[in-house]
Amino acid sequence: MINKKKKTAMYIAMILITVLVMFPFLWMIILSFKTNAEIMSSPLSLPETLNFDNYKNAFATLDFLQLYANTFFVCIASLAFELVITFCSSFVLSRMVFKSARLKKMIYGFLIMGLSISPFILLFPVYKISVALGLHGKVALIFPYVATSISFNTLLLVGYLKALPSEIDEAAVIDGCTIWDLMVRVILPMAKPVIATVVIFNALYIWNEFPFASVMLRDVTDYTLSMGASFFKGNYTVDYGGIVASSIMIIIPELIFYGLFQKNIVEGMTAGAVKG
Amino acid sequence: MYWLSKKRYKIGLLIPTLLVYCVFIILPIIIAVGYSFTKYSGIGKARFNGLDNYIRLFGDRFFWISLKNTMIIFVLAFTLLLVLSFLIALLLNNKLKGNDFSKALIFSPAIIAPIIVGIIWTYILDPSVGVINGFLDAIGASDLKQMWIGGDTLSPYSIAFIYFWQQLGYLVTIFIAGLKMIPEDVLEAAQIDGATGAQKVRYVIIPMMRTTISTVAVLIITGVFKIFEIVQQTTGGGPNHLSETLVTYSYSMTFTSGEYGYGMSLATVTFIISLIITGIYSFLTREKERGAK
Numbered sequence: 114m115i116n117k118k119k120k121t122a123m124y125i126a127m128i129l130i131t132v133l134v135m136f137p138f139l140w141m142i143i144l145s146f147k148t149n150a151e152i153m154s155s156p157l158s159l160p161e162t163l164n165f166d167n168y169k170n171a172f173a174t175l176d177f178l179q180l181y182a183n184t185f186f187v188c189i190a191s192l193a194f195e196l197v198i199t200f201c202s203s204f205v206l207s208r209m210v211f212k213s214a215r216l217k218k219m220i221y222g223f224l225i226m227g228l229s230i231s232p233f234i235l236l237f238p239v240y241k242i243s244v245a246l247g248l249h250g251k252v253a254l255i256f257p258y259v260a261t262s263i264s265f266n267t268l269l270l271v272g273y274l275k276a277l278p279s280e281i282d283e284a285a286v287i288d289g290c291t292i293w294d295l296m297v298r299v300i301l302p303m304a305k306p307v308i309a310t311v312v313i314f315n316a317l318y319i320w321n322e323f324p325f326a327s328v329m330l331r332d333v334t335d336y337t338l339s340m341g342a343s344f345f346k347g348n349y350t351v352d353y354g355g356i357v358a359s360s361i362m363i364i365i366p367e368l369i370f371y372g373l374f375q376k377n378i379v380e381g382m383t384a385g386a387v388k389g
Numbered sequence: 390m391y392w393l394s395k396k397r398y399k400i401g402l403l404i405p406t407l408l409v410y411c412v413f414i415i416l417p418i419i420i421a422v423g424y425s426f427t428k429y430s431g432i433g434k435a436r437f438n439g440l441d442n443y444i445r446l447f448g449d450r451f452f453w454i455s456l457k458n459t460m461i462i463f464v465l466a467f468t469l470l471l472v473l474s475f476l477i478a479l480l481l482n483n484k485l486k487g488n489d490f491s492k493a494l495i496f497s498p499a500i501i502a503p504i505i506v507g508i509i510w511t512y513i514l515d516p517s518v519g520v521i522n523g524f525l526d527a528i529g530a531s532d533l534k535q536m537w538i539g540g541d542t543l544s545p546y547s548i549a550f551i552y553f554w555q556q557l558g559y560l561v562t563i564f565i566a567g568l569k570m571i572p573e574d575v576l577e578a579a580q581i582d583g584a585t586g587a588q589k590v591r592y593v594i595i596p597m598m599r600t601t602i603s604t605v606a607v608l609i610i611t612g613v614f615k616i617f618e619i620v621q622q623t624t625g626g627g628p629n630h631l632s633e634t635l636v637t638y639s640y641s642m643t644f645t646s647g648e649y650g651y652g653m654s655l656a657t658v659t660f661i662i663s664l665i666i667t668g669i670y671s672f673l674t675r676e677k678e679r680g681a682k
Contacts, residue, residue, distance in 0.1 A: 126480055131491045134498065134557065137509045140520060144512060156523035202406035209394040220403065227414050231614060231663050233636050234656040237424070237643050238417030260413030263406055282393070292393045321502035323618050328644065339504045343622065353518060360508050364501060371500050375493055378500060383563050 138364070145357045152353045167354035168362070174352075175341050175359055176334075181366075183251050184337040188319045191258040192312060199263055199311075200304070203270035204296055208282060221271065227264030235261075236328050243329065250335040257325050262315050269384070273307035274300065313374070313381035320367070338363050418660075425654035431647050442654035451630040452655065455638040458545040462634065463613045465549035466556075470609050471602070474557055478564030479590065492565070495558035503555070507622025510551045514538045514623065538623045544632035551619050556612065560605050567601030568594070607669070614663050635659040 144152060145167050146160040171177075202224070211217040235257065243253040277300070285295045301308075323339040330340055342356075342363055371378055425442055429435035446452050477495070481488045498506065513520045514537035522534045537547045571594060579593050595602070617636050620626060626633040626641055633641065639659055643652025 120485075123480060123483055123485055127485055127488060127491050130477060130480075131494050134495045134554065137513060137554070138497075140512065141509055152518055156518050156520060157527050198405040198409065201402040205399050205402045209399055211394070211399075220407075224406070224410060227410065229664060230414060230418065231636075231660055233615075233617065233639065234421050234653075234660045235414065235417045236640070237649060237653065237656075238420035239413060241420065242412065242417065256409065256413050260409050263410050263414070267406075286393065292398055295393065317500060321500075321504075323502070323504045323621075324640070339502045339618075342502065342504050342508060353512075356508060357512065360505050364505060367500060367502075368497065371497060379493075379496060379562055382499065382559065383566060 141357055141361055141364075145354065145361050147354065149352065149354045167358035170352065170355045171359040171362060174355060175344060177341075177359075177362060179334060180336055180338050180341040183335060184320060187251050187254050187258070187337060188316055191255050191262075191319055192315060194255060195259040195262045195266060195315065196308065196311070198259070199266035199270060200301070200308075201296075203267055203274055204300065206267070207271045207274035208277075208279070208300070221267070224267045225264050227261070228268070230264075232257075232261055232324060236324055239325070240328050249329075250332060251330065251337065253329045254322075254325055254337070257329075258315075258319050258322070262311075262318075265314065266311050269307055269311055270304070273304060277303055309377060310381045310384050313378055314384075317378070317382070421653045421660075422657055424650050425657045427650045429649040431649055435650065438650070442651050443658075445651065446654055446658060451633060451638060454631060455633040455635050458548075458632060459613065459634045459636075461545040462549040462552065462616065463610070465546060466552045466613055467606070467609050469549070469553045470556055470560055471605060473553075474560035474605070475564055475602075477557070478561045478568060479594075481561065482565055482568045492558070492562065496562055497558065498555045499559040501555075503618035504622055506551060506555050507619045510547075510554075510619070511538070511623055514547050514551075516540070538632075539628065541628070541631055544620075544624050545634075548616065548619055548623065548632070548634075551623070552613070552616055555619075556609070560608070563605055563608075564598075564601060567598045570601075571597050610666050610669070611663070614659070614666070635662070 143159060146163050146165075147158075148160075148164065148166065151158065151160065206217060206221050206224075239257050243249065243256070248256065281299060281303075282295060285299050290299065321339060322337075323343075326337050326340050327343070330336055333344075336344070342360055344359075424435060426437060426439060427435035428438045428441070481492055485491075501509075512518065516522055516534070516536045516539060519537065521537060525531060525533050535543055538544050575593060575597070576589065579589050584592070614636065616634060617640070620632065620634055620637045621640075624632040626637045630638065630641070635655070636659060639652050639655035642648050642655055646652075
């Protein structure tokens with residue numbers, strides 16, 4: 114149906130767009146093998162030799178194992194915490210009977226309201242509250258990450274759980290289920306797809322989050338990856354090669370993760386967009 | 390489920406979420422607005438000073454500059470993203486070999502930490518070590534060299550472009566999802582009636598994609614007000630606050646200058662602007678629901 118000339122033009126456009134979008138990544142990889150002197154004196158040249166000094170420098174300056182461990186810790190702790198509490202509250206709001214339907218609607222609306230709140234107004238007050246509660250370091254990041262996920266999780270979980278037929282609950286109760294059995298053994302397995310979406314969306318957010326981390330983390334041993342990335346700047350000499358190499362060290366695992374779960378990640382992020 | 394809807398279950402299951410939400414979302418907003426009426430340097434006690442911060446804000450040149458920059462980024466990113474992501478979605482929605490691979494690659498900037506996005510683009514836009522100026526030198530067009538970032542004027546435009554790069558694949562994917570929802574037979578009918586490609590887009594596809602288009606529009610609007618790391622990493626708001634956005638200016642006043650009271654009044658004003666946008670959002674979704682009926 115489509116003639117050949119047109120098809121060729123489409124292929125050219127597709128390849129051109131893809132290459133243009135990917136260029137910055139490719140450029141970073143090239144740069145990472147150039148010395149600082151090469152980067153400064155001839156920005157456009159290709160590296161003369163394949164030297165790994167920048168990577169060595171990055172490893173010497175930043176403790177990547179620690180950065181990964183910290184990020185992983187904050188990510189897992191926040192996800193576990195937020196999933197437990199928002200699953201419970203969403204269960205109430207989607208499957209329990211309220212004497213006053215208005216109260217239920219009000220609680221739901223109250224929790225959803227957070228979607229319109231920009232995290233930037235929260236930074237300083239949350240810092241003050243954390244100090245007052247005696248929270249500091251990477252542990253102090255968990256509560257803000259959990260809190261900022263509540264609205265999104267409620268929206269998705271309540272929407273999904275509401276759609277499951279109420280006969281399930283009735284059958285479960287007749288078979289002698291307690292409320293815990295019903296929640297954990299009946300409803301939770303059925304909610305797997307939406308929980309996967311919630312996990313992916315929030316994991317990406319936490320993994321990449323910078324504003325809260327920059328306010329809460331003072332000690333280098335508490336740094337998460339995004340803080341590590343900004344570490345090289347602000348020193349007296351700008352170590353261009355070191356920044357590039359450490360950025361690549363942070364990007365590559367992300368890209369591998371993306372390669373493995375590409376379909377779920379794209380689905381999770383677009384579901385968030387369409388719903389939120 | 391009535392039998393299990395006991396009051397103590399409901400309260401017990403709701404309390405943890407409500408508690409975290411109130412302490413870390415609602416209370417901070419109250420605190421922020423509270424501080425915005427005070428003078429507070431972080432040491433000692435905050436001193437109430439009424440509307441002083443807000444009066445200062447309206448007379449503050451840098452507030453207007455950051456508002457202007459935010460608007461430049463908004464208009465430019467909005468136009469570029471809406472038009473080009475739609476066109477690329479149309480292109481990649483064709484049956485082309487390798488288009489899934491191409492989609493996956495174009496999407497990838499959206500999953501990278503924004504702080505890294507800022508770093509990557511520094512090496513492209515930087516006036517002295519960046520690719521663009523290096524390239525212009527190499528082809529003998531040194532006259533065209535610009536201070537893409539860190540100069541007096543071009544930074545917000547560059548930031549809009551970086552944001553465009555970051556969001557493009559994401560929005561293309563959303564548009565493609567929308568395109569897939571258009572029934573095949575409608576397009577075939579248009580084909581039989583002799584519609585050209587452009588006519589199909591103009592009279593069939595765009596009207597049928599109204600919901601998706603408004604979703605994407607809202608995503609861009611709210612997204613622009615969350616651009617932070619890119620500015621922080623490329624220019625740091627400088628030189629002399631000339632490239633600040635509303636968000637980075639309030640951050641810099643609060644955490645760099647330590648003017649917590651004034652910083653919070655900036656944050657509050659930014660928040661109110663974002664609330665107005667939420668108003669537009671709910672207006673658009675109401676429209677959408679009416680359309681669905």
